Amino acid sequence: MFCHSGRTGVSLADATILHADLDAFYASVEQLLDPALRGRPIAVGGGVVLAASYEAKAFGVRGGMPGRKARELCPQLQFVGGHFKEYQRLGDAAIAILGDYTPLVERISIDEAFADVAGTAHLFGPPAAIAQAIRRRVREEVGLPISIGVARTKHLAKIGSQVAKPDGLVVIDPALETAFLQDLPVGLMWGVGPVTSAKLAEAGIRTIGQLADMPGQSLERLVGQAAGQKLAALAWNRDPRVIETHRRARSAGAQSALGRKPFEERVFGPTLRLLADRIGSRLRDKSLSGRTVTVRVRFADLRAVTRAVTLPVPVAATAILAEVAEDLTRSVRRDFPQERFISLLAISVSHLAVVDGMQLEFGLGLADEIRRPGTRRGAARWQADLAMDAVRGRFGWEAIGYGSVVLEAPRAVPNAFRELAEKEL
DNA sequence: TCTGGGGTCCTAGGACCC
């Protein structure tokens, strides 16, 4: 229905953006590694479902769902342990195939990427043919199913790949974009989640076509100015976004769910030091440091508050990040004395800047001066962190650590899984 | 029986400056 016209000449108005998305990625990898799992409902994870196979999705099992609920929905559901190293390797291999057809590849996550083949269609043929070749090669060389949407804009390509799933290809002819979107649910649009969907539904808007017909002013009243303008542009197929091959991270963070723990120094101190240690290592590894430290505290009833401070100089030393985070957490406790239990702690560092080692050392010393006049411990701490980073580089993350840091939180998510979720800084 | 971890962007109000 939405077939490419087959022209070989490529102009600006042509559909040259690909969005490629590996299907049920973690679960598909498990089925690839163990043929006995193929064709069966499986879930990766345990306490919580990280990914479900299509056979499991047919029962209503979804990612993020508590394992217990998943088992209720699908009694024969089989849980399998995660082969995290394999996820990374196979995800990389699949995305690398995109790179064989164009240098303009924007990786979104471990299993998803955009590509623009406008400049290379003369080498490899029309975008639809490139997409088919990529799908065939990922299947043959990596062993995994991948769905691809091909369209004139990122937004349309992304919707195309969602519609194409599982294991499909959808090419949206530029002349047929409006017809294609007309009856699709607004929830497929980038930026429309549960809250916005509900607001729109209340106004009687359920399809992208209806959204496109909505007066801009009422849309902005409903969802806010920026979101309204973006949504209107997307509904009208005016997506201004281009492929960005390398985006700098704007923040780096870490969090830890605690179940239900007393809101006390002996609990949050060690946890915050562990989180600060993780973030500090990642930042220093990339010669980055950040000025703003934000702490998030979630209470037992899942309400959460944040506290942030912006320092005059960027920091990356574990001990300083930890101290700032502990100060912020104490201020939360002062503000909410009636909250006796917490369920999650998080630290995030933003306002990131690249600094070379000398600057960093100077900056850290300076930050410490500001926090504690008369001392100059910052530089020493930086040296300690550097030494620790070096030991870890040779012997692994657990080889060394601060004595006051808990190395492994109870019922913690494996570090390998954390690393999968980390963005390249 | 109450969802883990890592991110981005926007809003609104206040402080502060010119």
Next chain:
DNA sequence: TCTGGGGTCCTAGGACCC
């Protein structure tokens, strides 16, 4: 004495995405 207006930075909270 009362009166504006604009810009930037910071903080806290939310929605959303993978």
